[in-house]
Amino acid sequence: MNTDVSSVSAASLSELVMMKSELDRVIVDAQEKIKxxxxxxxxxxxxxxxxxxxxxxxxFGSVSFNDGDYKVKLNLRKRVEWDEGKLLNALNRMDEDTAxxxxxxxxxxxxxxxxxxxxxxxxxxxxxxxxxxxxxSIDVEEDKDA
Numbered sequence: 001m002n003t004d005v006s007s008v009s010a011a012s013l014s015e016l017v018m019m020k021s022e023l024d025r026v027i028v029d030a031q032e033k034i035k036x037x038x039x040x041x042x043x044x045x046x047x048x049x050x051x052x053x054x055x056x057x058x059x060f061g062s063v064s065f066n067d068g069d070y071k072v073k074l075n076l077r078k079r080v081e082w083d084e085g086k087l088l089n090a091l092n093r094m095d096e097d098t099a100x101x102x103x104x105x106x107x108x109x110x111x112x113x114x115x116x117x118x119x120x121x122x123x124x125x126x127x128x129x130x131x132x133x134x135x136x137s138i139d140v141e142e143d144k145d146a
Contacts, residue, residue, distance in 0.1 A: 017142065049074035 001022055011019065045067075052063045053076065060078040064071055091099040109125065117125070 014142070045072055045074060049076065 001019060008016070008019065048065065049063050049072075050059075052065060053059060053061060056063075060076045062073065062075045064073045066072070087103075091103050094102075109129075114122065114125065114129070
């Protein structure tokens with residue numbers, strides 16, 4: 001299958017649909033293989049990476065080591081969750097300037113709640129709402145009935 005720019009530009013709609021369908025299959029297959037390979041690499045190197053980090057007094061972060069002719073780089077990322085009630089209590093015990101320095105407050109409204117809101121609530125909130133295009137998805141499939 002030739003998918004260079006000139007062949008794609010000159011392709012009919014049915015050829016584009018076939019090209020996209022084939023590439024979608026290739027992508028899914030490649031993603032499954034990559035997932036398997038990443039899992040195997042994690043199985044081989046995670047424990048060694050964690051031990052190397054612990055030796056430097058860390059549980060998370062980046063670490064590198066050699067394995068034969070290869071340099072293996074691991075990045076153990078962390079995700080932090082805060083108990084909002086306990087955090088609010090701790091911040092309330094601080095002076096206001098200190099609490100403002102450390103705390104970050106973000107207000108938002110889910111789209112489902114906004115869409116379900118009565119007109120007077122929507123009207124009150126609409127000036128604070130901006131909608132941006134996040135992406136475009138186009139699917140074309142053959143119409144079997146045509």
